[in-house]
Amino acid sequence: MSKVSNALQMYMLLQVRSIMKVEEIADILEVSPRMVNEYKNDLEKARIYIGSKRGRNGGYYLQNTLNLKGIGITEEELEALKMANEVIQSGNYTYATEFETLSSKILNAKKDFEDISYYNKNILKPIEMKEKEKHIWTNINKAIGRKNKVEINYSSIDYNGNGPKFTTRIVHPYGVFDYEGSLYLYGYCELRKEIRFFKFLRINKYEILKDKFKINNEYNLKEIINKSFGIFNDEPIILKLKIHYPMSQIVRERQYSTNQKIEEIDNETIYFEAKLKGYKEIKSWVMSMGSLAEVIEPIRLRDEILEEVNKIRKIYE
Structure with missing residues (x-):
C-alpha cells in the first residue's frame, strides 16, 4: 500500500x-x-x-473524533440514511441496534426533519442465530484485519440428500459479505485450494490461529458475484427460457446478469437468455416459476427439472 x-x-x-x-x-x-x-x-x-x-x-x-458539523448534509442524504436504517432494522442485521443509534444521533440533530414512510420487507432471523452471527463476526473481523488464518469446523449441505458433511478447514479470511440476510465469510480454503464462501450459521467451531497469510490481490469478489446468479461460483452456463405472464413481467423488472437478453414473443410471453454461474440456485429459481417457465437450454437443466417433477408427482400420488 x-x-x-x-x-x-x-x-x-x-x-x-x-x-x-x-x-x-x-x-x-x-x-x-x-x-x-x-x-x-x-x-x-x-x-x-x-x-x-x-x-x-x-x-x-x-484525540479528536469525527465532527459532522459543517459537512453540509443534504435533505436527500438524510432521507438515504433513514431508508438505509429501515433496511437494516427490518432485516435483523448483525449491528442493527448500533446502526440505529448512530443514525438517530445524526437524524435528531436536524429537528425539522420529516419522517419517511418507508418499510423494507426482509427475511427475519431467530435471535439466537443473529447472536451467533454477531459473535463470529466480532472475532473473525479481528482475524481479517490482522491477517491471521482461521481454523473452522464447517457443516456443508449435501444436495444429494445424504445429510450434512462436517469438515475442518484452514481459511485465509479475506472479508465478509451479506447475501439474502445472512453473513458469509470468504477467503482462501487450504483444503479446497481455492476461494470459498462459508455461511456464518454453518460454522460450528472456529479458532483464530497465529499463522499469517497474504491476500491474493487478483481475486475480485464484486466481479465474481456479479457474474453469478447467486453466490455459487461454478462453471457458467447459457440459460435460455421461455417465460409466461405474470412471471414474464416480474423478470422484466429485474436484472439477473449484465449480459442478459430479453426478447418479446408477444404481450404475455418473453424469451430470456443469459450467461450465468450458480447452477443450483438457477435450478431452484426456474422451478419456483412452475409451469410459467420452460427451459430451452441447457438440456441437462431441462432433464433434471423433469426428474424433480416426477418425484413430486410420486409424493402426492
Whole structure:
C-alpha cells in the first residue's frame, strides 16, 4: 500500500478500536514501528491529532473524533440514511441496534426533519442465530484485519440428500459479505485450494490461529458475484427460457446478469437468455416459476427439472 493509504487505514483502525499499540498497528499494516510514527506525523499535519498513552494498556488513540458539523448534509442524504436504517432494522442485521443509534444521533440533530414512510420487507432471523452471527463476526473481523488464518469446523449441505458433511478447514479470511440476510465469510480454503464462501450459521467451531497469510490481490469478489446468479461460483452456463405472464413481467423488472437478453414473443410471453454461474440456485429459481417457465437450454437443466417433477408427482400420488 502507499503511504497515504496506510495512514488512512491507521486512522480507521483507531476510530474502531479506540487504542492500539504501535507494534500492533505495524503488524496489521505490515510496516515497521518507525513508519507508524511517520503516519502519525502525517495525520497530525491534517489536524487529526493522535495521543499516546504509556503503560501496559497504552498505545496510540485519537484525540479528536469525527465532527459532522459543517459537512453540509443534504435533505436527500438524510432521507438515504433513514431508508438505509429501515433496511437494516427490518432485516435483523448483525449491528442493527448500533446502526440505529448512530443514525438517530445524526437524524435528531436536524429537528425539522420529516419522517419517511418507508418499510423494507426482509427475511427475519431467530435471535439466537443473529447472536451467533454477531459473535463470529466480532472475532473473525479481528482475524481479517490482522491477517491471521482461521481454523473452522464447517457443516456443508449435501444436495444429494445424504445429510450434512462436517469438515475442518484452514481459511485465509479475506472479508465478509451479506447475501439474502445472512453473513458469509470468504477467503482462501487450504483444503479446497481455492476461494470459498462459508455461511456464518454453518460454522460450528472456529479458532483464530497465529499463522499469517497474504491476500491474493487478483481475486475480485464484486466481479465474481456479479457474474453469478447467486453466490455459487461454478462453471457458467447459457440459460435460455421461455417465460409466461405474470412471471414474464416480474423478470422484466429485474436484472439477473449484465449480459442478459430479453426478447418479446408477444404481450404475455418473453424469451430470456443469459450467461450465468450458480447452477443450483438457477435450478431452484426456474422451478419456483412452475409451469410459467420452460427451459430451452441447457438440456441437462431441462432433464433434471423433469426428474424433480416426477418425484413430486410420486409424493402426492
